[in-house]
Amino acid sequence: MSAEIPAPQMGFPKIYQVIKNSLCTACGGCEAICPMQAAKVQLYDEANYNKFTPTVDEPTVVKLFSEISREDNYCANRQCYVDCDTCLACQNCLACERICPILDGFPGDDELDNVIDQRIGKSSIHGQDGGAVTGILKSLFEQGEIDAALSVSRNEDWETEVVVLTSAEQVASAAGTKYTYEPVLSELREVLQKYEKIAVVGTPCQAHAASLLRENLTDKIKLVIGLICMESFTYDDMGENIMPNIMGLDRKTVNKLDFAKGKFVAETDDDKALVPIKEIAHLARKPCHHCMDYTSYYADISVGSIGSPDGWSTIFIRNDIGKEYLDKAKGIEYHDKPIFMDIVVKLAAQKHKNNAWDYEKFNEVVWAGGEWTPEEHST
Numbered sequence: 001m002s003a004e005i006p007a008p009q010m011g012f013p014k015i016y017q018v019i020k021n022s023l024c025t026a027c028g029g030c031e032a033i034c035p036m037q038a039a040k041v042q043l044y045d046e047a048n049y050n051k052f053t054p055t056v057d058e059p060t061v062v063k064l065f066s067e068i069s070r071e072d073n074y075c076a077n078r079q080c081y082v083d084c085d086t087c088l089a090c091q092n093c094l095a096c097e098r099i100c101p102i103l104d105g106f107p108g109d110d111e112l113d114n115v116i117d118q119r120i121g122k123s124s125i126h127g128q129d130g131g132a133v134t135g136i137l138k139s140l141f142e143q144g145e146i147d148a149a150l151s152v153s154r155n156e157d158w159e160t161e162v163v164v165l166t167s168a169e170q171v172a173s174a175a176g177t178k179y180t181y182e183p184v185l186s187e188l189r190e191v192l193q194k195y196e197k198i199a200v201v202g203t204p205c206q207a208h209a210a211s212l213l214r215e216n217l218t219d220k221i222k223l224v225i226g227l228i229c230m231e232s233f234t235y236d237d238m239g240e241n242i243m244p245n246i247m248g249l250d251r252k253t254v255n256k257l258d259f260a261k262g263k264f265v266a267e268t269d270d271d272k273a274l275v276p277i278k279e280i281a282h283l284a285r286k287p288c289h290h291c292m293d294y295t296s297y298y299a300d301i302s303v304g305s306i307g308s309p310d311g312w313s314t315i316f317i318r319n320d321i322g323k324e325y326l327d328k329a330k331g332i333e334y335h336d337k338p339i340f341m342d343i344v345v346k347l348a349a350q351k352h353k354n355n356a357w358d359y360e361k362f363n364e365v366v367w368a369g370g371e372w373t374p375e376e377h378s379t
Contacts, residue, residue: 014097015039017366021373023102025287027202028186029209030096033217039096041183098216101208102290105363107297111348112341114297117317119326120308120335127175128256129305130313132332133201133225134175136301139329140199141168146222148195150202152182156252158239162187166195174201179257180239181232181285185209192220199223203232204293211298223325226296228304228314230259230277230351231284242280247273258305292355294348301326306347307339314339 018024030039097103107113123135140146149165151174160180164187165171184202191198198221200210207226214221233242243251247266256267263274296302300322301315308314312335317323326332365372 013092013094014103014366015100017362017372018100018102022286023290025101025205025209025291026181026183027101027206027209028183028188029099029101029206029213031183031186032188032192032213033095033099035093035095036091037189038091041186095216099209099212101205101212101298102287102359103363103366104208104212106292106359109349109352111293111295111297112316112345114318115316116319117323118339119315119317120312120337120339121315121332122312122335123332125172125175125331127172128177128258128313130308130311131175132313132315133227133303134171135332136225136326136329137165137199137201138168138171139331140223140325141165141171143328143330145325145328146197146199148191148197149199150184150187150191152178152184152201154178154180158243158251158254159235164191177227177257179232180235185213188213192218196220197222199225201225201227203227203229204296204298205287205291207296207299207302208293211300223301223321224299226299226302228295228302228306230294230347231281231288231291233280233284237283242275242283246280247275249273260305289355290357290359292352292359294351295344307341307344309335309337314344 015024015030026041028041031037031041120130121132121135122130123132123138125131125134125138127134137146137149137151141149147166149171151163151165152160153163153174154160154176158178158180160178160182162182162184163170163174165174181203184200184206188198188200200206200221200223202210202225204226207224210221210224214224239251242264243249243254243266247264249266249268253268254266255269256265258265258267259277262277264277264280266273295304295316297318300319301317303316304314305312306314315326317326362372
């Protein structure tokens with residue numbers, strides 16, 4: 001954090017500590033819940049460099065903190081730091097800290113202790129591996145069980161964007177895993193104004209925040225589908241570096257990305273390129289190195305490929321909501337064999353070990369109103 005930035009007054013939202021220490025996942029939850037629209041997830045540019053993160057092109061919450069970035073921005077009338085031109089000032093309502101996944105913490109060592117059912121499934125629709133998420137959403141749209149779904153789509157250059165799906169016909173446009181991060185929940189505010197039965201598809205941090213938003217803000221979020229996820233990347237790293245430079249591919253020819261057997265795999269129509277995960281892991285987004293949720297613990301349904309045969313999806317049902325909606329989904333074929341749990345448990349433990357930090361102490365300090373320092377991250 002820049003030395004010019006004043007320490008916040010007591011009571012300032014505790015996400016200040018999350019962002020200051022580069023822990024912000026950019027899930028977009030605070031942007032969705034902030035009544036003043038004072039929180040904004042966007043990419044850093046040169047003007048913001050070194051204010052709250054050492055990485056220029058990583059998305060994080062910046063709007064709220066651009067308003068406390070200079071001492072001459074202090075407003076004696078409001079007794080806070082504001083951008084007087086737009087007056088989108090944090091009012092200390094503290095709503096954002098109720099839905100921040102970092103401030104809520106992580107699952108314990110056993111990420112599967114809330115699984116009530118598990119299945120290996122696939123749909124007839126093209127998607128990542130078994131296409132289960134695509135099939136579930138399409139079926140729920142067709143039955144009127146949902147009227148909107150938040151997800152991520154890509155173009156031929158693998159540039160990604162948050163999309164609001166509103167029909168079964170649109171679902172295929174968001175099929176497949178991109179491994180490039182987008183703040184899915186940042187679009188939720190507008191979606192809540194237009195739709196009543198919303199599904200959210202996202203990474204573990206996004207699924208966590210979505211469940212907290214459902215608990216604290218709205219009952220319009222009907223289903224949260226979490227993706228099994230080791231890490232994600234910015235487009236600059238994935239699209240501009242990993243695919244063209246490290247893997248030697250024209251990204252326009254790539255039609256699928258995947259992690260498999262210790263390798264990162266990019267497939268084209270004619271071939272596939274592989275690189276050891278350890279050679280690109282350091283390029284993952286900074287907050288991913290502090291994440292200790294592999295299987296989307298807080299989702300209603302978690303979906304991935306690990307532990308299932310090729311062409312099938314691993315599905316964990318976490319609660320009664322997940323079971324209700326999965327049972328309603330038609331057109332999903334289920335395998336008669338169980339998930340190979342040993343590999344799931346092994347990779348979850350590996351993520352916990354690699355990313356271990358004392359988040360419980362962090363939250364203890366922050367929730368007590370204290371100041372956390374980066375040196376205290378390691379265990």
